[in-house]
Amino acid sequence: MHVGIIGGASTIGSTLAYSLACDDPHNSVTLFETALDAAWGHATDLRHASYHLVGGPLSEGAAAAGSVTYAPTDDIGEFDLDAVVVTARVPPSDDDTQRGSRGARTRELDANLPLIDSIADSLDAVDPVPTVVVTNPVDRIVYRLWNQLGWPRSKVMGFSLAETARVADAIARRHDVHPTRVSCPTMGEHGEHVVPVFSSATVAGEAVSFTPEQREAIVDEVLEVPFEIAEKRGIGDSSRWVSGAGLLRVLRGLSAPNPTDPLCLSVPLDGEYGFTDACLSVPVTLADGEVVRTIEWDLDESETARLREAYEAVREDVRRFED
Structure with a gap:
C-alpha cells in the first residue's frame, strides 16, 4: 500500500508514517509538505528506521521494504497512490485548548478553510482515491473538501x-x-x-x-x-x-x-x-x-x-x- 500524507511532517502525519512502516515494512509512504526541510528530516529518519523494521540485511529474493519519500504537495499528481490522508492544519492558538469555545471552533474553521481549498486544488491532479481527513473541525472540513473535489462520497471521509x-x-x-x-x-x-x-x-x-x-x-x-x-x-x-x-x-x-x-x-x-x-x-x-x-x-x-x-x-x- 502506498499512502500519501498531506502534512506528513506534522505530529499526526509523522506518527502515521511510522505506524504504517511498523505495521508492514512493505508499505510505501510519501510525505507531502510545504515544510520541505522537516519532511526531508522525517523521511530520512524513517528510511533509516526501515532497515531495522525488515530485520537488517535481506536475503536474496526477499521482498524489499517499501519506499519513504517526500515532495511538495503540489506534486501529488505525479505519484501513484492507494490512499491519501490529510493531516495538514494551520497551527492552533492557545485559545483552542478551551473546550466548548465556539469562538475557537470558528477560528479553527476560518484558518483551515483556505488550506483545505489549496489541498483540493492539488488533489485535482489525482484520480479519486480514498482520502481520510484529520484536519479540524473535521466534519466541516471533510464536507468542504468533498464539495470542492466533486468526487464520489464513498471516497472522502473524516477520521473520528x-x-x-x-x-x-x-x-x-x-x-x-x-x-x-x-x-x-x-x-x-x-x-x-x-x-x-x-x-x-x-x-x-x-x-x-x-x-x-x-x-x-x-x-x-x-x-x-x-x-x-x-x-x-x-x-x-x-x-x-x-x-x-x-x-x-x-x-x-x-x-x-x-x-x-x-x-x-x-x-x-x-x-x-x-x-x-x-x-x-x-x-x-x-x-x-x-x-x-x-x-x-x-x-x-x-x-x-x-x-x-x-x-x-x-x-x-x-x-x-x-x-
Missing part, C-alpha cells in the same frame, strides 16, 4: 475514531476491564455533540446500561481529555498516538477485499438518519478503497436527539461557508 477509543476507555475503567472488552461506537460531531451509542454498549459481550447521569459523566470525560492532553503535553503535540493507530485501522480496512465491521467515520450524508448537506460520524463499512455501506442503526430517544443537535451544529457552519 478517537472518540470511540476514549469512550471505551472511560467505560472500561468503570468496569475494571481492558478497553478492548468494551463496545460502544461513537457517532455525531467530532466535538461537543458526540453521540456514544450507549443503548448498544457491551462489556465482555454482555449488554450494560447507564443512567442519564452516568452517560453525561462519560461524555464530559471524553470531551475533556484531549484538552487535558494538549495542556499537559503542549498544544502543538496533538493526540498523535490514538490518531495514528486509528488511522492505521482505517487504512487497513480500505485496503481489505472484504467489508470491515462497522466503524464510525465522518462521511457526507445523503438522507441517512434524515440528514443531508453535512458530514457526521455514522457507522460505515470499508473495503476495496471506499466506503461500501453507510448503516442506519436504531438509536434511543436521547441518542436521536443528540444526533440531531450534532447535525444542526455542523449545518450551521456549513451554511456560513457556503454563502
Whole structure:
C-alpha cells in the first residue's frame, strides 16, 4: 500500500508514517509538505528506521521494504497512490485548548478553510482515491473538501475514531476491564455533540446500561481529555498516538477485499438518519478503497436527539461557508 500524507511532517502525519512502516515494512509512504526541510528530516529518519523494521540485511529474493519519500504537495499528481490522508492544519492558538469555545471552533474553521481549498486544488491532479481527513473541525472540513473535489462520497471521509477509543476507555475503567472488552461506537460531531451509542454498549459481550447521569459523566470525560492532553503535553503535540493507530485501522480496512465491521467515520450524508448537506460520524463499512455501506442503526430517544443537535451544529457552519 502506498499512502500519501498531506502534512506528513506534522505530529499526526509523522506518527502515521511510522505506524504504517511498523505495521508492514512493505508499505510505501510519501510525505507531502510545504515544510520541505522537516519532511526531508522525517523521511530520512524513517528510511533509516526501515532497515531495522525488515530485520537488517535481506536475503536474496526477499521482498524489499517499501519506499519513504517526500515532495511538495503540489506534486501529488505525479505519484501513484492507494490512499491519501490529510493531516495538514494551520497551527492552533492557545485559545483552542478551551473546550466548548465556539469562538475557537470558528477560528479553527476560518484558518483551515483556505488550506483545505489549496489541498483540493492539488488533489485535482489525482484520480479519486480514498482520502481520510484529520484536519479540524473535521466534519466541516471533510464536507468542504468533498464539495470542492466533486468526487464520489464513498471516497472522502473524516477520521473520528478517537472518540470511540476514549469512550471505551472511560467505560472500561468503570468496569475494571481492558478497553478492548468494551463496545460502544461513537457517532455525531467530532466535538461537543458526540453521540456514544450507549443503548448498544457491551462489556465482555454482555449488554450494560447507564443512567442519564452516568452517560453525561462519560461524555464530559471524553470531551475533556484531549484538552487535558494538549495542556499537559503542549498544544502543538496533538493526540498523535490514538490518531495514528486509528488511522492505521482505517487504512487497513480500505485496503481489505472484504467489508470491515462497522466503524464510525465522518462521511457526507445523503438522507441517512434524515440528514443531508453535512458530514457526521455514522457507522460505515470499508473495503476495496471506499466506503461500501453507510448503516442506519436504531438509536434511543436521547441518542436521536443528540444526533440531531450534532447535525444542526455542523449545518450551521456549513451554511456560513457556503454563502
